[in-house]
Amino acid sequence: MFYEPNKKCPFKIDPFKSIVFPRPIGWISSISKNGIANLAPYSYFNSVADEPPQVMFCSNGSTAYGKYKDSLSNILSTKEFVVNFVTSTLRNQMNISSKDFKPDEDEFFFSNLKKKKSKLVKAPSVKDSPVNLECKLVETIKLKSNSKKISIMVIGEVIGIYINNKFIKNGRVDSVSMRYIARMGYSEYTTVSSKFSLRR
Numbered sequence: 607m608f609y610e611p612n613k614k615c616p617f618k619i620d621p622f623k624s625i626v627f628p629r630p631i632g633w634i635s636s637i638s639k640n641g642i643a644n645l646a647p648y649s650y651f652n653s654v655a656d657e658p659p660q661v662m663f664c665s666n667g668s669t670a671y672g673k674y675k676d677s678l679s680n681i682l683s684t685k686e687f688v689v690n691f692v693t694s695t696l697r698n699q700m701n702i703s704s705k706d707f708k709p710d711e712d713e714f715f716f717s718n719l720k721k722k723k724s725k726l727v728k729a730p731s732v733k734d735s736p737v738n739l740e741c742k743l744v745e746t747i748k749l750k751s752n753s754k755k756i757s758i759m760v761i762g763e764v765i766g767i768y769i770n771n772k773f774i775k776n777g778r779v780d781s782v783s784m785r786y787i788a789r790m791g792y793s794e795y796t797t798v799s800s801k802f803s804l805r806r
């Protein structure tokens with residue numbers, strides 16, 4: 607099988623998201639100018655540099671209420687956000703937070719999630735996430751689009767990192783015990799539950 611995505615896709619459901627996997631989920635919290643908190647999962651997400659540490663996520667498409675998704679609108683106006691990580695036990699709350707809520711609706715409330723005051727940014731953190739990355743906006747990049755769908759990549763500098771002490775063992779992060787979930791294609795997810803080492 608070989609196909610060119612710009613021509614006719616030979617699948618009923620475009621398999622692109624099922625090929626590049628697993629994708630980590632950046633659970634992005636932000637706050638509007640009016641002080642309304644917002645939370646939504648983004649799996650076009652990753653870390654992209656470390657001196658200084660930087661992350662990116664990509665907002666694709668709009669909402670029923672505006673040109674940009676709320677996370678992007680808030681970040682463009684406040685220049686900051688938090689990346690929270692989703693564990694297996696938080697999966698349903700993550701899913702609820704992905705609904706197209708109105709800009710003045712707080713997903714923390716609807717997903718029954720506790721907020722934690724962030725240390726360096728106004729956006730709240732997800733209290734039950736094992737890790738929160740407090741970020742300042744570096745830049746946004748408008749990606750190529752063949753349709754009316756707007757794709758904007760958001761790059762943030764990580765200025766504060768919270769790690770729950772429970773997951774620090776012998777001076778190292780015990781990543782597997784956090785049970786992060788990651789996105790595959792369709793409605794599929796995976797849990798990080800094993801690891802192996804390979805020295806370079």
Ligand SMILES: Cc1cc2nc3c(=O)[nH]c(=O)nc-3n(C[C@H](O)[C@H](O)[C@H](O)COP(=O)(O)O)c2cc1C
Binds near residue numbers: 700
């Ligand atoms: C696991 C998961 C991953 C998602 N990844 C993305 C993504 O990378 N980019 C995107 O634009 N939407 C993504 N979505 C959809 C957004 O979460 C959804 O549009 C949400 O309502 C956006 O909220 P906001 O308007 O508060 O930012 C994802 C949804 C789920 C459940």
